[in-house]
Amino acid sequence: MQSAIAVRQLTKKYDEGATGTLALRSVDLDVQAGELLMLMGPSGSGKTTLLSIMGCILTATSGSVRLAGREVVGLSEKQLPALRLEHIGFVFQGFNLFPTLTAQENIELMLDLKGVPAAKAKKRAQELLEQVGLEGKYGSFPADLSGGQKQRVAIARALAGDPGIILADEPTAALDSHTGRNVMQMMSDLAHKRDRAVVIVTHDSRVLSFADRIVRIEDGAIADSAESETIPAELLAQNLSQTVMSLA
Amino acid sequence: MPPLAQRNLFHDKVRLTVTLTGIVFSVVLIVVQLGLFLGFTTATSNLIDHSGADLWITSKNVPYVEQGVAFSERKLNQVRAVPGVADAQKIIAHWTQWKRHDGGEESVQIVGINVDDPLERPWNLVEGRVEDLKSPDAIILDELYKQKLGVTRVGEVFEIGGYRARVVGFTRGIRSFTTSPYVFTSFKNAQDYTNLREDKTLFILVKVAPGADLQQVRRDLLDHVKDVEVFTTGEFSHMTTFYWMFTTGAGVAVLIAAVLGLVVGFVVVAQTIYATTMDHIREFGTLKAMGAPNSYVYKVIMKQAAISAVIGYVLGMIVSVFVVQGSQKGGAAILMPAPMAVGMFFLTLFMCIGAALVSINKVTRIDPAMVFKG
Numbered sequence: 001m002q003s004a005i006a007v008r009q010l011t012k013k014y015d016e017g018a019t020g021t022l023a024l025r026s027v028d029l030d031v032q033a034g035e036l037l038m039l040m041g042p043s044g045s046g047k048t049t050l051l052s053i054m055g056c057i058l059t060a061t062s063g064s065v066r067l068a069g070r071e072v073v074g075l076s077e078k079q080l081p082a083l084r085l086e087h088i089g090f091v092f093q094g095f096n097l098f099p100t101l102t103a104q105e106n107i108e109l110m111l112d113l114k115g116v117p118a119a120k121a122k123k124r125a126q127e128l129l130e131q132v133g134l135e136g137k138y139g140s141f142p143a144d145l146s147g148g149q150k151q152r153v154a155i156a157r158a159l160a161g162d163p164g165i166i167l168a169d170e171p172t173a174a175l176d177s178h179t180g181r182n183v184m185q186m187m188s189d190l191a192h193k194r195d196r197a198v199v200i201v202t203h204d205s206r207v208l209s210f211a212d213r214i215v216r217i218e219d220g221a222i223a224d225s226a227e228s229e230t231i232p233a234e235l236l237a238q239n240l241s242q243t244v245m246s247l248a
Numbered sequence: 249m250p251p252l253a254q255r256n257l258f259h260d261k262v263r264l265t266v267t268l269t270g271i272v273f274s275v276v277l278i279v280v281q282l283g284l285f286l287g288f289t290t291a292t293s294n295l296i297d298h299s300g301a302d303l304w305i306t307s308k309n310v311p312y313v314e315q316g317v318a319f320s321e322r323k324l325n326q327v328r329a330v331p332g333v334a335d336a337q338k339i340i341a342h343w344t345q346w347k348r349h350d351g352g353e354e355s356v357q358i359v360g361i362n363v364d365d366p367l368e369r370p371w372n373l374v375e376g377r378v379e380d381l382k383s384p385d386a387i388i389l390d391e392l393y394k395q396k397l398g399v400t401r402v403g404e405v406f407e408i409g410g411y412r413a414r415v416v417g418f419t420r421g422i423r424s425f426t427t428s429p430y431v432f433t434s435f436k437n438a439q440d441y442t443n444l445r446e447d448k449t450l451f452i453l454v455k456v457a458p459g460a461d462l463q464q465v466r467r468d469l470l471d472h473v474k475d476v477e478v479f480t481t482g483e484f485s486h487m488t489t490f491y492w493m494f495t496t497g498a499g500v501a502v503l504i505a506a507v508l509g510l511v512v513g514f515v516v517v518a519q520t521i522y523a524t525t526m527d528h529i530r531e532f533g534t535l536k537a538m539g540a541p542n543s544y545v546y547k548v549i550m551k552q553a554a555i556s557a558v559i560g561y562v563l564g565m566i567v568s569v570f571v572v573q574g575s576q577k578g579g580a581a582i583l584m585p586a587p588m589a590v591g592m593f594f595l596t597l598f599m600c601i602g603a604a605l606v607s608i609n610k611v612t613r614i615d616p617a618m619v620f621k622g
Contacts, residue, residue, distance in 0.1 A: 048620050057537055057619075078541075085539025096534040096619055100255035109250045113540050161539070169620045 002069050004165055004197030005031040005054055010063035010073075012049050012220075023049040025220045027063070033164060036191040036198045036210060041217035047201045048169060050217065054199065055088050055167045056080045068164055085113055089158030091187075093170035095150040097142040103129060103153045104138040110160040128156040132186065148179030155186055166190055168200045172207055184210040253551035256528050263527060268560050270520030274513035275564025275596055280571060281509025283582035287575075288502050290583060291425040292492040293485040295341060295359060299368045301453035302462055304484040305469065305476050312488040313341055314357065314426070316450030319476065326473045327452055332460035333469075337362045338449035340438040343428055347407040348398035355428040356389075356397070356408065360438020367453040370432040375402055376417015381434050388417040392577075393429035409441040423581055425492050454478075517560075517596075518603035521553055525607035530618065532611050537619045546608055553604035554597065561596040565589065 012024040024046045031037050039047045052058035060073045067087050097106050104125045111121035132152040142150055158166055172180030184207045191198040216224040257264055296313055307317035327336045340360035345353045361368045363381045370388045380386055405414045424430050456465050469478045493499030532545050575582040
């Protein structure tokens, strides 16, 4: 079966300082449609760099990244936005909603980028907001929404382009535990009920139980990878580092 | 497209106020500086531009209208004899002294005209008639200079160059570039006021017959009338303007102020628009991360700039109109003819779009990965 995301021998070097910084070293990773994968690891380990390269936001130094079978390493800066638009939906830690647009308009903007006519975009945006439980909040500005509601708008926006891949960076970091679990449930449903490949970068050990697979990155390389069913339930409740380290 | 550009502008009222204030300030600054330059330029050649003449005849080497050199008025008959000349009149434009009632003296510029058939005449009369100048000691001056010359009403009598002068009318808005107001009077009076000999004149104005070739008439005049120069009205106007604006320091100072006004205006607008764009830099980064091509982001920024330009222009012009109207009562006129107002619109648009292009350059270099940074 073709992976939604296939990463091979991926290396990323930042040209900082005299010798540069190696952010990723020969990373191999596959993410399947219908899978929820969590990337974990200490700050500066390379999680976000890996997410950015898989999201066609950052270019790799060497190696291969295939999205839905298409090689993206080596594509030009002009080709990457179109690829992002077609295949990827992003959910950000800080929501990154447009504060001057209503919830509905935030989603319409994504649909506009996809070339959806205005009337159709309006209807679709309302449907998406209903799907994330925000019916009646069409005209609300982000400032008038709670953190959880904002993240749900962000998820609806990520889904607006009907992407096969959802990439999320610390989606629960700014949320309380109850709201965080709701958001994670939504992300889990995207993977399991709507067959999306979902990759989440997180430090939040409270949400580990939602993962199908947990990948720990350290010093730019994959240190461990574990299927969630192999992780004992009691360990899932413990600290992240302890959890994954115990599997090593 | 959702109204991102409009919302970005109107959502934050404080930022909107700052943006528009910057643009309005620039528009008013440029209008005032260019208007002053235009006002001064126009004032230098007012007398020439308002004459009904096609040609101006002067002595040799007269650089500008205020520097006329006397020549025999008998040349008037020679001029009238040249084919193609429909009309010719002698006039005097020369400085002399005006004596106020309080004993003080002011320099004035006497304009002596042929009252019966004037090719040069006072314009914008608000009191009195040109024909009133037929009286032996009659003068007309501009109401702008009433206070300077100590004049309060028609009928008052003063002394010019030692001769009696009676005010018979007022004009409105006839400014002199120098500090010496124009005083219109008959040619005969002007000879007395300026102490010019009876058989002398300073200029001859020529009206060319309909259908006659202006350049041919000019050549014929130069052939038939000795020791004079013949200029078209446009040439003489340009010479006079050039003298005052570029040979003297005053004009250059006004020109530099106008150029500085343009530069400062552009910098203020550039800074304002740049800051407005930078306020939303993270949102533009999000747009790019979502897959928006650069052209989409440019469109939003350009639209923001264009809306700012239109609103800033309208508000700026409203303020400018008040400033221009206010200036009409002062010694230095700020002119804003319709072409300048239209040109100002395009200049404002150009400044805002230009400034947006500078910020677009910055936006183009946004690393979309910034969206992952908290």
